[in-house]
Amino acid sequence: MTVHEYPARRRRGWWLRNPRYLAFQLREAGGVVCALYGLILLNMLIQLRDGESAYAAFLNLLRTPPVLYLNVVLFVLVLWHALTWFMLIGKAQPIQFTRQPLPWKVVFGINVLLWIGVSGAVVYLIFGGM
Amino acid sequence: MRSLAWNPGRQTVHADVAAPDEVLLEPVFWSLFSVGGFITAFLLPVTLFLLFFAAPFHLWPGDPAAYATFLAHWKEPLVRLFFFVLIGGSLFHGTHRLKFMLMDAGFKGPAAEALLDLILNGVAIFGSLGALYYALRGWLF
Numbered sequence: 001m002t003v004h005e006y007p008a009r010r011r012r013g014w015w016l017r018n019p020r021y022l023a024f025q026l027r028e029a030g031g032v033v034c035a036l037y038g039l040i041l042l043n044m045l046i047q048l049r050d051g052e053s054a055y056a057a058f059l060n061l062l063r064t065p066p067v068l069y070l071n072v073v074l075f076v077l078v079l080w081h082a083l084t085w086f087m088l089i090g091k092a093q094p095i096q097f098t099r100q101p102l103p104w105k106v107v108f109g110i111n112v113l114l115w116i117g118v119s120g121a122v123v124y125l126i127f128g129g130m
Numbered sequence: 131m132r133s134l135a136w137n138p139g140r141q142t143v144h145a146d147v148a149a150p151d152e153v154l155l156e157p158v159f160w161s162l163f164s165v166g167g168f169i170t171a172f173l174l175p176v177t178l179f180l181l182f183f184a185a186p187f188h189l190w191p192g193d194p195a196a197y198a199t200f201l202a203h204w205k206e207p208l209v210r211l212f213f214f215v216l217i218g219g220s221l222f223h224g225t226h227r228l229k230f231m232l233m234d235a236g237f238k239g240p241a242a243e244a245l246l247d248l249i250l251n252g253v254a255i256f257g258s259l260g261a262l263y264y265a266l267r268g269w270l271f
Binding site: 028029031032033034035036037038039041042044045046048049052055056059062063068071072075078079081082085086114115118119122123125126127128130 | 166167170171172173174175176177178179180181182183185186190191194195197199200201202203204208209212213216217218219220221223224225226227228231253254257260261264265267
């Protein structure tokens with residue numbers, strides 16, 4: 001018996017037709033941007049090894065207006081990726097601590113509070129406070 | 131014979147079809163992707179803000195990324211561990227997403243996927259090893 005496969009086909013630009021699809025694609029793009037920042041941070045460590053002038057040149061390049069504004073856009077994508085991750089934890093993996101599964105908004109709120117706490121810890125433990 | 135009626139869980143099992151390929155590495159890369167998702171969501175935004183946006187937009191007293199400031203913190207093992215974990219996690223997370231975005235965009239088939247795996251996993255692995263090298267350099271050797 002032959003088994004036919006009918007691959008699901010989507011129209012070009014399907015993700016522009018609905019705000020939810022667009023939000024999803026922006027979330028996916030934010031995930032890819034994470035890898036880009038991984039490479040940028042790795043390059044920062046390389047410039048740090050190469051000394052003060054190399055490091056300062058790298059930092060100045062990132063802070064000149066066109067690169068800075070592009071950097072802001074990429075940063076917003078990373079923020080969106082993080083926020084949507086906190087939104088989906090309670091939907092995709094409802095860990096049941098209670099008799100009834102917690103509503104996703106409660107899980108989202110807990111994660112955002114945790115996120116703020118962890119960010120504060122990073123400020124003090126990694127960057128030496130304000 | 132396969133029943134035409136929709137009958138989930140009761141499909142006929144065929145003994146003569148080829149067994150699916152053994153999956154060995156995918157769970158490893160998926161786990162690193164998943165852990166990387168947690169790491170990037172919790173740690174990446176605050177780090178990027180402090181390094182790249184706090185000082186240029188005057189949102190912070192001082193510049194956390196200034197050479198002398200950052201170099202002083204870089205001497206601490208915890209800071210080195212932090213950046214190794216952050217870079218490795220973001221690389222494994224992002225390259226995995228990029229692979230599936232490109233597959234969705236039509237870059238499909240065994241050869242295309244093998245090429246994507248080679249390049250993207252290579253970037254994640256060598257990038258993480260690079261971060262590990264710089265994290266240990268000047269501390270252990």
